[in-house]
Amino acid sequence: MVAMTQLRVGERAKIVDLSQVSDLVKRRLLDMGVTEGAEICLKCTMPLGGPFMIENCGQCVGIRRHEAMNIQVKPL
Amino acid sequence: MMHIALVGNPNTGKTSLFNQLTGTYEYVGNWSGVTVEKKVGVLRSKKAKMIDLPGVYSLHPLSRDERVVTQFLLTESFDEILNIVDASQLERNLLLTVQLLEFGKPLTVALNMVDVAERRGIFIDQAKLAEALRVPVVPVIARTGKGCDQIEHTLLEKVTGQTEPFTLFYGEAMERAIERFIASWGTEEQFPVRWLAIQFYEGNSYVRDYVAEKWPEATWRSLYEQAEKEVRHTEQMSLAQFIYEKRRSFVKEVIEQVVQRTEIGQVTLTDRIDAVVTNKYIGIPLFLLAMYMLFQLTFDWLGAPLSDLLDGFFAGPLTDSVTAMLEAIGASEFIRALVVDGVIAGVGGVLVFVPQIFILFFFISFLEDSGYMARVALVMDRLMEAVGLNGKAFIPLIIGFGCNVPGVMAARTIEQPRERLVTTLLTPLMSCSARLPVYALFVGAFFAAHQAIVVLSLYVLGISLALILAKLFSLTILKEETSVFVVELPPYRMPQWQALWRSTWDKGKGFVKKAGTFIFGGSVAIWLLSYVGPHGVNVNMDDSFLAIIGGILAPLLAPLGFGTWQAGAALLTGFLAKEVVVSTMNIIYHVPDVESLQGLMATHFTPLSAFSFMVFVLLYVPCLATVATIYKETSSRKWTMFSIGYALVLAYIVSFVIYQVGGLFGF
Ligand SMILES: Nc1nc2c(ncn2[C@@H]2O[C@H](COP(=O)(O)OP(=O)(O)OP(=O)(O)O)[C@@H](O)[C@H]2O)c(=O)[nH]1
Ligand SMILES: [Mg+2]
Numbered sequence: 001m002v003a004m005t006q007l008r009v010g011e012r013a014k015i016v017d018l019s020q021v022s023d024l025v026k027r028r029l030l031d032m033g034v035t036e037g038a039e040i041c042l043k044c045t046m047p048l049g050g051p052f053m054i055e056n057c058g059q060c061v062g063i064r065r066h067e068a069m070n071i072q073v074k075p076l
Numbered sequence: 077m078m079h080i081a082l083v084g085n086p087n088t089g090k091t092s093l094f095n096q097l098t099g100t101y102e103y104v105g106n107w108s109g110v111t112v113e114k115k116v117g118v119l120r121s122k123k124a125k126m127i128d129l130p131g132v133y134s135l136h137p138l139s140r141d142e143r144v145v146t147q148f149l150l151t152e153s154f155d156e157i158l159n160i161v162d163a164s165q166l167e168r169n170l171l172l173t174v175q176l177l178e179f180g181k182p183l184t185v186a187l188n189m190v191d192v193a194e195r196r197g198i199f200i201d202q203a204k205l206a207e208a209l210r211v212p213v214v215p216v217i218a219r220t221g222k223g224c225d226q227i228e229h230t231l232l233e234k235v236t237g238q239t240e241p242f243t244l245f246y247g248e249a250m251e252r253a254i255e256r257f258i259a260s261w262g263t264e265e266q267f268p269v270r271w272l273a274i275q276f277y278e279g280n281s282y283v284r285d286y287v288a289e290k291w292p293e294a295t296w297r298s299l300y301e302q303a304e305k306e307v308r309h310t311e312q313m314s315l316a317q318f319i320y321e322k323r324r325s326f327v328k329e330v331i332e333q334v335v336q337r338t339e340i341g342q343v344t345l346t347d348r349i350d351a352v353v354t355n356k357y358i359g360i361p362l363f364l365l366a367m368y369m370l371f372q373l374t375f376d377w378l379g380a381p382l383s384d385l386l387d388g389f390f391a392g393p394l395t396d397s398v399t400a401m402l403e404a405i406g407a408s409e410f411i412r413a414l415v416v417d418g419v420i421a422g423v424g425g426v427l428v429f430v431p432q433i434f435i436l437f438f439f440i441s442f443l444e445d446s447g448y449m450a451r452v453a454l455v456m457d458r459l460m461e462a463v464g465l466n467g468k469a470f471i472p473l474i475i476g477f478g479c480n481v482p483g484v485m486a487a488r489t490i491e492q493p494r495e496r497l498v499t500t501l502l503t504p505l506m507s508c509s510a511r512l513p514v515y516a517l518f519v520g521a522f523f524a525a526h527q528a529i530v531v532l533s534l535y536v537l538g539i540s541l542a543l544i545l546a547k548l549f550s551l552t553i554l555k556e557e558t559s560v561f562v563v564e565l566p567p568y569r570m571p572q573w574q575a576l577w578r579s580t581w582d583k584g585k586g587f588v589k590k591a592g593t594f595i596f597g598g599s600v601a602i603w604l605l606s607y608v609g610p611h612g613v614n615v616n617m618d619d620s621f622l623a624i625i626g627g628i629l630a631p632l633l634a635p636l637g638f639g640t641w642q643a644g645a646a647l648l649t650g651f652l653a654k655e656v657v658v659s660t661m662n663i664i665y666h667v668p669d670v671e672s673l674q675g676l677m678a679t680h681f682t683p684l685s686a687f688s689f690m691v692f693v694l695l696y697v698p699c700l701a702t703v704a705t706i707y708k709e710t711s712s713r714k715w716t717m718f719s720i721g722y723a724l725v726l727a728y729i730v731s732f733v734i735y736q737v738g739g740l741f742g743f
Contacts, residue, residue, distance in 0.1 A: 024138065024491060028562035030320060031133030033168040043347075044354045050458035051467070053354060053565065058196055059165055060350070060565035062454040064461070067562075 004052065004068040007042040007075065014039050017072035025067050032061050039076070078124040079153070080231055083145060083176060084160030085169050086131025087566050089188045091115075092218035093160060094128040097228060101578050102128060103482070105444035107453075107471070108564045109489030112141040114148060123232055127154065130488075133168065135175050136280040140496065141488040146282040149179060153266065156231060157183045163193035163200055163215070166335060170327040171320075175275075177209065177242035180268045184230050186223075187215040192567070197340040204334040210242065219572070241268060246322050249310050253277060253303035260299070277303055279316045346447075346567040353448070359455045366448075370439045371535070375516075376528045379432035383516065386431060390424040410614075414603060417666060422599025422659035425673075427591050429513040429655075434584045436509055440478045441579040445571035449474070453563050463543050464550025466490070466561035469499040473542065476506030477535070478583055480702040483508075484709055491560050498549045500709055501719050502542040504698035507535050509587065510654040514693045517658055521674030522683040530687070534694050541695070541726065590653055598649055598656045603663050617664065636692060636728070637685030637735040647692070653699050688735040695727035 001016050015038050018026055034040065034056050043053040043060060052068045054061055082090045086108035095101055098117030103110055108131060115128040129148060130141035137143040148154075159176050161169040176183055187202060206213040212230050216223030245251065257273035265272065275283040277300065287296050304315050311318050353362060373379065395416060402412050443449055449471055457467030468490055476483030483503040490496040507515075515531050523530045605622040609615035617623060618641075626645030633639045633647075642664050650657040665676045681689065697720050698706065707716040 022558070022560070024560045025562055027136075027138060028133075028491075028560075031168065032562070032564055033165070035324075043350065045356060046354075046359065046455065046458055047356050048458055051454055051561065053350075053454060057165070057167070058567075059168075060346075062450075062457070062467070062561070062563040062565055064457070064561050 001072050001074055004042070004054075004071040004073050005065065007073065009042055009044055012039060012041045012076045013073035014076060015071060016074050020070035020072075021067055022070075025063065029061070029063070032059060033057060034061060040073070077118075078155045078232075079127060080124050080156045080158050081127045081129060081148065081154045082158050082160060083129055083172070084131060084188075085133055085162060085165070085172060086564065088131065088160045088162040088165075088169065089218035090131060090160045091128055093158075093186060093188065093216065093224070093227070094126055096218055096221045096224045098126055101582050103582070104575065104579065105449065106447040106566050106569055107444070107450040108566070109139075109141060109471075109486070110444075112144070112485050112488040114144055119228060121228065121232075126158075132172065134172055135275060136278060137282055139489050139491045143282060146280070149267070150282070150286060155182070157181050158186055158227070158231060159183055160186045160188050160218075163187050163190045164196055164198060166198075166200065166331055167324075167327055170330060171323055173209065174242075174244060174323045174326060175271075177211070178244065178268065178271045178274060180241045180271065183211045184227070185209065185211055185213045186218075186227055187213055188218050190215045191217050191219075195340075196344075197338040199336045199338075201334045201336070205330070208330045208333060219575075243270070244322065244326055246274070246319065247311075249306040250277070250303070250318065250322075253299070253306065256302075257299055260295070274319065276300070277315050278319045344567070349568050350451070350565075353451055354454060359451075363452060363455050366443075368532070370436070371532050372528055373439065374432055374436045374512075375531055379435045380516075380527070382431035382435075383428050387428045390420065390428060394424070395420055413607070414600070418599050418603030418663060419596065421662040421666070422602065423591050423596050425658050425662035426513055426595050426655045427588075429516060430584070430588065432512060432516065433509045433587050434580060436512070437478055437583040438576065438580045440475070441576050441583070442571055443474065445569065445575060445579065447566045447568040450563055450565045454565065457561055457563075459543070460546075461559065461561070463546040464559060465495055465498060465546050466559045468561065468563055469495065469546075472499055472503050473506050473539070476503045476508060478509055479586065480504050480506060480508045480698060481705045482583075484702060484705045487709070492558075494553065495559055497710065497715065498546055498553070500706060501549070501715065501722075502546055504702050504706075504719065504723065505538045505542040505545075505695065507538045507694055508654070510590075510699065511694055513655050513658040515690055517661065517674065518677075518681075518686045518690050521677050522681065522686045534690055537691065537730075538694055541730070545722075545726075587655075590655070594653050595656055595659050598652055599659045599663060602645075602649060602656075602660050606663060617666070622664070635735070636731040637688045638681065638692075640680055642680065643689065647696065650693065651697055651700060653701070654693060657693060684735060684738045688731045688738070691734055692727045692731040695723055695730060697723050697727075 007013055015034065015036050018029065018036055038056050041055045043055050045052050049065050051062050051064050082094055084090050087106065091102050091104045091111050094117060095104065097119055099120050100117050102115050111128060111130045117126050119126060129145045132142045132145045135146050137146050157176055159173055161173060173185065187200060193200065202213045202215055214223055214227050214230055216227060254270060254273045257276065258269045261269050272283060276287055307313065307315050307318050353359060398420065399412065399416060402415060452474065453467035453470050456470045460467050460469055472483045472486040475486050480503055483506060484500050487496050487499040487503065490499055515534060519527045519530050602622065606617050606620045607613060609620040611619060622645050623641045625648065626641035629644030629648065630639045630641050633643055645664065646657045646660040649660045662673060665673050703716060703720060706719050710716060
């Protein structure tokens with residue numbers, strides 16, 4: 001189990017733990033179907049500590065790096 | 077008349093469907109949060125009213141636009157819900173459908189984007205879906221209008237056989253809690269109290285306020301805490317999470333029955349475009365390049381020649397034929413002067429810029445409808461984070477380039493209240509299309525060789541100041557708030573010509589309309605003020621009322637480089653709408669066309685003071701319409717006054733510095 005920030009671009013992973021993420025962000029992620037158990041793919045990252053773009057079931061979502069750091073995933 | 081509410085996830089095509097069904101045009105775009113307020117329309121057949129609402133993921137609102145929906149459901153009366161469901165994202169869409177079914181109003185599901193779903197290899201058995209949800213399901217493609225007739229048919233014919241309301245079983249502990257709530261609530265509501273109970277336990281902030289109006293805090297708190305304790309005990313989950321999981325497992329079951337997937341396994345076009353557009357290294361340069369191209373096209377390559385043609389027409393054939401006509405009908409000299417020197421000079425002087433403004437709007441519409449807007453939010457987030465805002469705040473700023481009013485409205489989708497406030501306050505610094513005629517006039521006169529770059533510098537100045545102020549505000553008024561950023565990135569879609577044109581026209585018509593109302597009225601008033609003075613009518617303009625009024629301001633403006641009564645009068649009228657600055661100048665300098673005006677202005681301005689003047693116009697106060705919108709959005713007189721006040725101070729300081737420092741360097 002690693003933090004999402006450890007993934008390489010293009011790598012797929014399963015989300016294991018969202019409990020460290022702040023409430024508001026977690027709510028939004030749930031809204032978009034990014035929950036524990038969901039399979040995601042890291043699409044791209046922005047430079048200078050910019051946001052991450054992940055894909056889940058054909059839906060792309062952008063989140064900040066420090067939120068991604070709090071998401072625990074299991075690479076597939 | 078029957079009222080039908082359109083509810084669904086963001087960016088699923090609600091407004092597209094609304095436009096198809098009502099034959100009107102409301103704002104459509106390919107990102108989440110285009111519609112931010114309730115819009116009402118009438119079906120083509122005139123048999124029912126449709127209400128378009130902002131998109132929501134769930135009925136528990138986080139942002140202000142989402143609140144509109146919950147508020148609508150709770151407080152307004154309507155007869156049916158048309159739930160738009162994105163067929164390519166069935167799971168998260170159905171999570172909302174469950175909550176709407178629990179609400180108990182007759183409901184029809186419009187299964188939209190079936191074309192997108194099919195391309196992804198997702199096939200939905202609509203009969204089975206209808207059976208599982210026990211409501212009619214109609215597949216549509218809102219973009220082309222396919223299936224819209226059937227939707228209308230289904231909406232109008234049903235509401236006959238009352239079926240039992242949909243209930244989802246939430247497990248023993250939760251059901252007991254729901255029953256306790258219902259028993260103590262007592263009174264009847266327009267909607268099932270069970271729905272209220274579930275939303276209350278889920279932590280819906282709007283519903284909680286609704287409940288708190290009836291009950292003292294102790295009552296609802298103890299109900300909530302008891303339920304929370306029981307569920308935590310049996311399920312090891314928080315209430316909200318538990319309710320979410322229950323709904324999700326129901327939705328999963330439904331999907332299992334109705335969806336067939338075939339692996340297509342090809343790289344989608346969106347992936348390929350994103351590999352470039354959101355590339356780590358070229359993402360940001362690409363965005364800047366796109367913006368630069370936009371300006372070049374609007375000002376240099378395409379817009380300027382077209383505007384010149386139009387200017388030639390107004391100054392030549394139009395003025396001549398109107399003069400001839402007025403002479404033919406024997407109009408007095410007063411009428412001739414009013415029409416030719418007042419109306420044609422004032423209104424025509426602004427209408428000349430219609431081509432440039434439409435080109436600008438066309439490109440903004442293209443950005444909006446292609447799906448690039450959400451990428452801009454992503455690409456710019458790092459920069460925005462540094463000034464205490466988030467990438468989503470960039471969307472209102474870009475829309476603000478077209479017109480500040482929808483820009484201010486677009487700030488509604490920002491979740492955090494103070495970030496939203498700051499974005500609302502800063503959007504007027506974006507150089508909107510109404511300021512463009514002012515720039516065009518001055519750069520033509522003073523910077524003919526470097527038009528685009530000078531105009532670009534004004535746009536960049538607007539953005540830079542907005543960012544600096546954002547940083548300043550975030551250190552003061554929004555200190556204790558953490559910024560939140562989660563953005564949905566929709567697939568790219570090739571905008572359709574027709575949709576693009578509708579959207580361009582919808583934005584641009586406001587400008588044309590203003591020319592017919594505000595600017596027309598303003599021109600007549602200004603001309604009259606310049607025609608009469610304390611010593612009678614048809615006076616020398618320097619003795620007119622206009623000169624007296626403008627003259628009061630002149631000494632104040634002198635340190636900025638344009639201490640003339642003409643500049644003072646133009647700026648004063650510019651508060652109505654910034655284009656009026658140009659109308660006023662046209663009338664004051666009393667010339668037939670833009671070209672000769674530019675020649676004349678060279679005697680009143682230097683290039684430096686012209687630049688200082690443009691900067692002042694860019695910053696000095698939001699126009700009347702924007703001020704009204706800021707007041708509506710903040711519902712605070714204090715913040716509205718603040719938005720005017722800080723802009724004035726900022727404009728004065730910046731223009732002062734530019735003029736004085738520029739002078740030192742000998743410009
Ligand atoms: N391919 C395809 N695109 C569609 C369809 N329906 C709508 N669109 C596109 O989807 C995008 C979003 O449409 P809107 O009508 O603005 O969506 P909305 O639900 O009102 O969005 P919000 O107001 O942000 O909640 C636009 O770019 C439409 O052209 C469809 O059936 N198929
Ligand atoms: Mg909409």
